[in-house]
Amino acid sequence: MKRFLLKRDGNGGCEAIAEECKTPTPSAGEVLVKIEACSLNYRDLLVKSGLSASGGGGDVVPLSDGAGVIAQVGEGVTKWQEGDSVALTFFRDWEDGPFETRYHQAARGGSCDGVLAEYVTAPAHSIVQVPKHLTTLEASTLPCAALTAWHALMERTRSVQKGDTVLCLGTGGVSVFALQIAKAAGAKVIITSSSDEKLSRAGELGVDETINYRKHEAWDKQVRELTGGCGADYVIEVGGPGTLERSLNSVAAGGVIYQIGVLTGFDPPQVSLFPLVTHNADINGIYVGSRAMFGRMNAFLSGHGIHPVINEEYSFGDALKAYASMEASRHFGKIVVKI
Ligand SMILES: NC(=O)c1ccc[n+]([C@@H]2O[C@H](COP(=O)([O-])OP(=O)(O)OC[C@H]3O[C@@H](n4cnc5c(N)ncnc54)[C@H](OP(=O)(O)O)[C@@H]3O)[C@@H](O)[C@H]2O)c1
Structure with a gap:
């Protein structure tokens, strides 16, 4: 499969490179998601420039926000099935309740791998169903900004x-x-x-x-x-x-x-x-939100028929152009990358 990787230079900066790698298999309690779309947030510029509070130290797959379809379920996962349309959460382990600082250790696209890849594995607790009235392209804008x-x-x-x-x-x-x-x-x-x-x-x-x-x-x-x-x-x-x-x-x-x-x-x-x-x-x-909040938000979006405003779409190969556009602040609403 293909993915992007932010390779850190050790001085706070990093370079984003596209590479081929082995498609992961889900461990027990995980699912494999075939990512269909990702969206960018200003935070992704901060991570790339080494300024984000939730950026880790090593090389990382960028972007927190993505949605797609479950391609495989790992052992013991009963809540999800192959073919379910899902979006991933920003904080991998903030499921419900008040924020705890330990959640910073797994902020997607920063302190743990993100979603700018053809496939990603995710613990079953760290995904939500895509609202029925939205496409996965639209749902890819929800995890952080919305x-x-x-x-x-x-x-x-x-x-x-x-x-x-x-x-x-x-x-x-x-x-x-x-x-x-x-x-x-x-x-x-x-x-x-x-x-x-x-x-x-x-x-x-x-x-x-x-x-x-x-x-x-x-x-x-x-x-x-x-x-x-x-x-x-x-x-x-x-x-x-x-x-x-x-x-x-x-x-x-x-x-x-x-x-x-x-x-x-x-x-x-x-x-x-x-x-x-x-x-x-x-x-x-305010720092993003929990998976439980994500579920309540999705119900509200569905109830009110709200569609995210997508200003620009880029292909996977043009992901760096999406970063450049974000930096130029030309957009109104969201910028997405179709995988
Ligand atoms: N705490 C959190 O959980 C969280 C979550 C998401 C984002 N954020 C942060 O929130 C900020 C916005 O994120 P985003 O992803 O929505 O960014 P974004 O999509 O890149 O939005 C940037 C827009 O903000 C406006 N802007 C820039 N400078 C401004 C200023 N001095 N006064 C008023 N508006 C200004 C511009 O709008 P116009 O072109 O219309 O002027 C610009 O296009 C970033 O700092 C990001 O790191 C925090």
């Missing part, structure tokens, strides 16, 4: 509902899923982008208000204006140190900032946390 948005908006504190306002930063994978989930839950959604064209695409998904953060550097003031001075109940904070101050200024009384991303880097933010005090607001760190 589940992160779902965990934030529907699982961590209170579930977003009608009457709430959700602020999504940018139009990448996490934020577009957050937009879709929040709209389906009946919330008002404000989204920011550097591109008017992307904002108009967000309009097609039903977004209520848009802000071009390049044209309106003080986008936090716009958020206040658009909410009658109240601010947003939930902020999907994917920017990190460069956006946190404005997110703090945007949050409503009793609201929550979900700290998710590092698009502006890893420097310590130079911000006053006082708005948290004056707004009785919270910040919650």
